Amino acid sequence: MDKQQFLASGLLEQYVLGLTDQEESVVVEKWLRKHPDLQKEVDAMHEALEQYSLAQGIKPPTGLRSKIMRDIEANGTEQLLQVEPNGTGTPKVARRSWTTYLWPVAATIALAFTLVKNNGLGHDLRAAKEELAQTQYDCEAEARRFQAFLGHAATQKITLPGVATGSDVAVVVYWNPEQKLAFLDMSTLPPSPNPDKEFQIWADVEGEMINLGLLRQGKGGEDNALQPIAYLNNAESLNITLEPSGGSPHPHVQDLLASQPI
Amino acid sequence: MSMEYSTTDIIQLLKQEDKRAISIIYDKYAPALFGIAIKIVESEVLAEDVLQDAFVKIWKNAASFDEKKGTLFTWLLNITRRTALDTRKSAAFKRRQKIQEVDFSVYDHEDWRVEQKPEHIGLQTAVDGLDEKYRRIIELVYFQGYTQQEVVKHLDIPLGTVKSRVKIGLRELRKLFIESKVMIWIFFWTLLLALSLG
Known part of the structure; x- marks a missing residue:
């Protein structure tokens, strides 16, 4: 990963917001040690967040401060040194016309007006471009992850044949007991015969059907992609049924599309 | 005012377990932390308890603060947020909560905001300048401690969009605060100029 790619990944921002996991944090910290300009960027982002929080503050009720200080007092032995706010910050100004203050305002x-104007259209375009770049990056990262998953030694390809006589249905599921991950190849799923119904996948565990996920097709779904489904260690078979839109808590086994023991 | 103390001063006092640190932190950060607590527990009364508990924890853990691991404010925020989230899980909160789904926009209301201090001139402009969709993400992640997956569920948008909004949102915020700093600078210099002329 070069610096440009690192910046495009958004890891830096996720790090600042505390969203990175341990492994990602190590990567970011390595970059920060190598590039002081990135460390500066991180500091600036922290400061912006702090200022943002301060600007959105809500004044606590009076009396809470002394309550807290009493609590602290009860929690330690040192003598409390009262900090007196020294209100000498106001500049001493002789009587001047009110118009004096009009200029800075x-x-x-x-300036504010100019900045807001400049932030308009150009900003939207930039944001859209950024969003596109991020999506591209995520897609590539996703593709790499899928490739790694598919190429993993423990990944098994399970084909679920259709149960109807003469059916040419063959739904493909990738099952990895080591990584405890499972994906269903949506391109192998036939279209739902009824617009008000959706396919749902189940695992048979000791005679009980456990929901592994709803297989969303068409609008909002990704028909050509691998869809993650739940992985179950003790699944004995995989089964796909047709269920009312939104899925069911229990399968309608009479509407079984495909099934395969593991 | 407490603004005269730099973060480095506060950290030093904190590490020496000097109680002045708590007074200074309270004066500087209590409104920000109280605002965040309210967003999480959705009640001013409970948020008072949260703030009280959080400050005791801040005091008890004063010696353990490590500036290498993060900024002072992030540390304060994390303690307050964790305390608020614990309160939210507690029985007292559940008794209080009458409805399951909470309309967080209630707490975005202008009336809740702290009165503007002179040192905050321009900051409000910066806050208002941030696009709603970015503001929402930062609110959820930074103030309320949502994970990106939780944001996906809460806002019903794809993970890629959440990630890009985190990235752009934070960059925009940073830019807006630089601009607001420039504005404060211009304000004071023109004030100075106007005073010397007028």
Whole structure:
């Protein structure tokens, strides 16, 4: 990964927001040690978040401060040193016309106006481009992950043949007991015969059918992609049924499409 | 005011387990932390308890703060957020909660905001300048501690979109605060100029 790719990955921002896992944090920290400019960027983002939080603050009720200080007092032995807010920050200004104060206000408003204007259309376009780049990056990363999964030694390809006589249905599921992951190849699933019904996949565990997931097709679904389904260690067979839209808590076994023992 | 203390001063006092640190932290950060607690527990009364508990924890853990692991504010935020989330799980919270789904927008209301301090000139502009969709993500992740997967569920948008909004949102926020700093700078310099002329 070069620096550009690293920046495009969004890992830096995720790190600042505490969203990275241990492994990712190690990667980010390595980059930060090597590139002081990135560390500066991280500091600036932290500061922006802090300022953002301060600007959105809500004043706690009066009395809470002394309550807390009493609590702290009860929790330690040191003498509490009262910090007196020294209100000397206000500049001493002789009587001046109110118009004196108008200039800075006007200048700030003018600048704010310019900034807001500049942030308009150009910003939307930039944001859209960024979003596209991120999606591309994520797609590539996803593809790499899938490839690694498919090429993994423990990944088994399980084909679920259709149960109807003469059926040419053959739904493909990739099953990996080591990584405890499972994906269903949506391109092998036939289209739902009824627009109000959807396919759902189940695992048979000691005679009980456990839901592994709803197989969303068409709108919102990804017909050509591998869809993750739940992995169950002790699954004895995989079964796909046709269920009312949104899925069912228990399978309608009379509408079984395909089934295969593992 | 407490603004005169730099973060480095506060950290030093904190490490020496000097109680002044708590007073200074309270004066500087209590509104921000209280605002975050309210967002999580959705009640001002419970948020008071959260803040009280959080400050005791801050004090008890003062010596363990490590600036190499993160900023002072992030540390304070994490303690407050964890305390607030624990409260949210507690029986007291469940008794209080009448409805399951909470409309978080209630707490975005202007009336809840802290009155503007002079040092916050321009900050509100920066906050308002951030697009709603980015603001929402930052609220959920940063203030309420959602994971990206939880945001996917909560907002019903794909993970890729969540990730890109995290990235762009934070970059935008950073840019807006730089601009607001420039504005504060211009404000004070023109004020100075106007005073010397006027």
